[in-house]
Amino acid sequence: MLKIWGFFAFLTVSFGNAQSKNAFVQANLNYDNYCNVRFQYCVDYPIQLMTPEPESSNGDGRIFTNHKHEETLRVFGRNNLDAEGRTISLKQQFDADLKSLAKNTATKITYQKRGKTFFVISGYKNGKIFYxxxxxxxxxxxxxxxxxxxNERTVFDKISTNIFKSFK
Known part of the structure; x- marks a missing residue:
């Protein structure tokens, strides 16, 4: 049975288990690419699961929503300068983001990693999984x-791999 909500089409099929359904959904996803001209980054997103909102007025990024019109993916860029105009290192930004997330008592960080040109933080925030x-x-x-x-973890854990590998 095909169910349509807004721009989304969801296929409801009876499978023997949730793993089979998730494998079917993942195998049949198509990805589109959003590239930001101002900050020169690109990311792929599954068009069956996310709808891009208009790019922000200052051109720094875009929000993608799910079928419930909830924010699912947010991408944006910003200059690596502090309020006084000094350059911020990747380590400084990593530490600042960890500190900011720790202030929220509804956040639990379960993974963090910093490389030469990137960092990753993931966990639970306000009752949702975040990467x-x-x-x-x-x-x-x-x-x-x-x-x-x-409850969307089995689908989105695998989709997140595609999204974050494409984020360059």
Whole structure:
């Protein structure tokens, strides 16, 4: 049975188990690519699961929503300067983001990693799973933040791999 909500079409099929259904959904996803001209980053997103909202008025990024019109993926860029105009290192931004996330008592960080040109932070925030990848690109930071309900984990955990591998 095909169910349509707005721009989304969801296929409801009876399978023996949830793993089979998730494998079917993942195998039949098509991806589109969003590239940001201002900060020169690109990311792929599954068109059956996300709808792109208009690009922000200042041209720094875009929000993608799910079939419930909830934010699922947010991508944006910003200059790597502090309020006084000094350059911020990747380590400084990583530490600042961890500190900011720790202030929220509804956030639990379960994974963090910093490389030469990127960092990743993931966990639970406000009852949802979140993955954040930040890359240093052309003297700016580009962010991709994916969030979704835990009951969507089996689908989105695999989709997140495609999204974050494409984020460059």
């Amino acid at each position: 954040q990848k930040t890359i240093l690109k052309n003297d700016a930071f580009a962010y991709a933040i994916l969030q979704y309900d835990e």
